[in-house]
Amino acid sequence: MSFDSLGLSADILRAVEEQGYRDPTPIQRQAIPVVLSGRDLMASAQTGTGKTAGFTLPLLQLLSSNPHQSKSNRRNVRALILTPTRELAAQIGENVVAYSSHLKLRSLVVFGGVSINPQMMKLRSGVDILVATPGRLLDLEHQNAVDLSHVEILVLDEADRMLDMGFIHDIRRVLAKLPAKRQNLLFSATFSDEIKALANKLLHNPASVEVARRNTASEQIEQSVHFVDKKRKRELLSQMIGEGDWQQVLVFTRTKHGANHLAEQLNKDGITAAAIHGNKSQGARTRALADFKDGKIRVLVATDIAARGLDIDQLPHVVNYELPNVPEDYVHRIGRTGRAESTGEAISLVCVDEHKLLRDIERLLKREIPRFALDGYEPDPSIKAEPIINGRQGGRGGQGGGQRSPQGNGSRGASARPAGGGENRGSKPARPRQGASEGARRASAPRRPARSQ
Template sequence: MSFESLGLMAELLRAVSDKGYSAPSPIQLQAIPLVLEGRDIMGAAQTGTGKTAGFTLPLLQRLMESAKPEKGRRPIRALVLTPTRELAAQVHESVQTYGKHLPLKSTVVFGGVSINPQKQKLIKGVDILVATPGRLLDHVGQRSVDLSQIDILVLDEADRMLDMGFIRDIRKVLALIPKNRQTLLFSATFSNEIKALANDLLKSPALVEVARENTTAESVTQVVHPVDKKRKRELLSALIGGNDWKQVLVFTRTKHAANRLAEQLITDGITAAAIHGNKSQGARTRALADFKASKVRVLVATDIAARGIDIDQLPHVVNYELPNVAEDYVHRIGRTGRAGNEGEAMSLVCVDELKLLKDIERLIKRDIPSVTFEGYEPDPSIKAEPINNGRGGNTKRSPRKPASSQRRGGQPSARAAQNNRSKGNAGQSQQRGR
C-alpha cells in the first residue's frame, strides 16, 4: 500500500516523498482515509507509529478542500491541543513539514516564552493553531485568538492532558468552538476517563487502534540491570563509555536528580544536559536541539519529556530511576524503536524499586529480562527504603488523577550481556504547558 492509494493530493505526496517515506504506517493506513471522509476519530497507537502524520496530512487536505476566498484576516480553522510545550513544537514542525507546498499558514503557542510575538502572529491570521491549553486560554483572555470558526479539533495525547489536570481548560476551550466540527482524539491508552471524554466530544467516531492498551513496541529490546543505588551513576558511565554510545536519553524521577546526574556525567567526561519543568523554555529548546544534533551525548530528562521528544533513530533509553506510575515506563521507552527502527531500553534498578518494577511488568504483561554485570552485583545486605521524590521533584500521583499541585575493555555491553544473561532473580522482583 502506498501514500498515493490513500487519496492524498499531489502537494502532500511531494512533502511525504521529501521526508523519504514511501509506505504509510498501520495507523496512517487506518486514520487518513477516515479523516478525509470527515469522520470523527478515536485513535490509539504506540508512540513512534506515525500518528502525527496520520492526522496532520488529512487535516491539511481537508482545509485545502474547504478553503474560502480570503476577506480580511484569515480565521483559525484547525486547532491542535497538546499537553506539553515540546510536543506542541514538534506537532507544529510536522504541520510545517507536510504543508510546505501549500498556502496554509500555521503557528504554535505555549508558555515559558513571551506572549507578545505569539499575539502578533495570531493577529496576522493563521489557518492552523497548535497550542497547549493554558497558553491558549491566556490568548483567549487577551482577545488575540478567535476560535469561533474552527472546523477541525485535534486532542493529541489526551490521556496525558487528563493526567496533568487539563480537563477544565479543555472544557473551557470546547465552549468557545463550534459544535458542528470534526474532532480527532488520540490517546496512548483508552481508560474509562478517556472513553467518557470521547463520549462528550465525538459523534459516531471511528475507532483506530494499532496496538493493545499499555503495550511496548516489539522493536524495543528491554532489560533490567540490578545495581545498588549508590553505584548507578558508575554503571551508567561504564555503559556509555564502554560501548561508545553517542546518543542516550536518560530518565530520572525528579528535577534535582536530573540536574545532579547531568553534572556528574560531565565530571566523568561525558557531555550531558538536563531538561525538565524548572528549566526555561529557551534552555529546554537548546538542550533538545544540541541532543538532536549530537552535540550532547546524554540528555537527562524528567517525565515531562517522555511524550514530547521525537528523535529519529534514537538508539538508547535508560531508566536511571523507574517512574512512580507504571504507564510512564511505556511512554519513556517509546522514545526509542520508533518508525520501525530497533532500540534498547534498559532500567537500572535498585532494591528500593523492585515494587515499581513489578507494577511495570504487571502492566505490560511480561517479565523484563534481568542481567547483572560482574562487579556491579547488588549488596544483599542493603534493605529497601521508601522512595523519596526529592524536594521540588514530581509529586507521586496515581494514574489518571489530575496533579492539582502542578502549574500549568571489561566494560559491560548491554546486548552481549543479554545473550549471556544471568538467571538471577535480582530484577524480578510536570510542569504544566502554560
C-alpha cells in the first residue's frame, strides 16, 4: 500500500514525498482512513511508528477539503492538538508545517517557558491548526486570546503521559470550552485502565487501532542489564562510551539534579555532554538538543518528561543510568532508539536499590531482560539496598540523589508543577501572575499529582 491509495490530496502527497516518505507505516495505514471517514479514533502505537503523520495527514485533508465558512474574515481554530510537553508540541508543529507546505492553512504552536505575547499576537491574526500544551492553552483562553468554540477536530497525543503528569483537570477544562459536535482522536502508547476511562468519556463510538502488543518494547531494540554498584555507574558509563566509541548516546536519570551532576562528571571525563530537564530554559533545552543532533555533544542526559517527544533519527544508544519509578516509562525511554526501520541498543545500569524496579519492568514486558557483566564491575554483595524516595536514592554516593528541594524530584504524588511547560524557573520561586507560562499559576496547588522533571 502506498500513500496515494489512502485518499489524500495531491498537495499533501507532494509534501509527503518531499519529506522522503514512500510507504505508510502500519499505524498510518490503519488510522488515516478512519480519520478521513470522520469517526472518533482510539489508537495505540509505540513511539517512532509514525503516529504523528497518522493524525496530521488526514487532519490536513479534512480541513483543506472543507473550508470553514465564517461570518467574519478571521480564521478560527478548527483543529486542536494537545500534547504533554514543549518538545513534543514543537515536533508536531514542525510536521504540520512540512505536510501543509502546499496548503492554504495556518498553524501555530504554543507552550510555556517563552513569552506569551507573541503567541497572542499570532492568534489574533487567525490560525486553523493549534498545537498546544494544556497549561499555556488555558493561559491564553483565560486572557481571551483564543476562541475554541469552532474546533472541529481534537487530538490528544500521548494521552497516557498527560494523565501521568496530572493534566487531567486541565484537559477537562479545555473540553468544556469545545463544541459538543467534533471529531476526537486519542493517541496513547498504552491502553491503561485510566486511558480507557478517559476514552469512554471523550470518544463516541470510536474505531480502535493497536499496532504494537500492549506495553511492549520494539523488537528492533537490543536490551540488556548491567548490574553495578551505584557509586560506580558513572565510571562504567564512561568506559562503555569510550571503548565502544559511541558518538550519540541518550542517557536517562530520574532527577534534574542527577542529570546535571552526571553531565558535569562526563565532561570532566572528556566526554562532551549536556543535560535537559524542567529547570532548564526552553532556549537551553533547544540548544542542547540541536547540538546533540548535530554531533557537537556526544551525550544528552535527560529526565523522563524533558525527553518526551524527542525525535532523533537513527539514535543508536539509550542508557538507563537510573531505572524509572514507573515501568511504562522504561518503554517510552528505550523507544527513543529503534525508531522506524532502525535498530538500537538500550542498556540499563542497575544497582541493588533498583532490583524491585527491574522486576516491575520485566513483569510489564512479560520477559526477562538479558543480563551482562563486565569484568571489574561486579557488584559488592555486602552493599545493602536503600529505599528510593521521590525518585532519589537514599544514602551517599547516589548519582541521582542529593537535591535538597522541598518539592522532590521524580515520583508520582510529589507536590510539584507538571512539566509540560513553564517549568523553567530554576530553584527560585516564581510569583504566579496573569499570563505566566503554564504551570506557574498552579505551582502552589498540591492537589494535582505530578512529577517534577
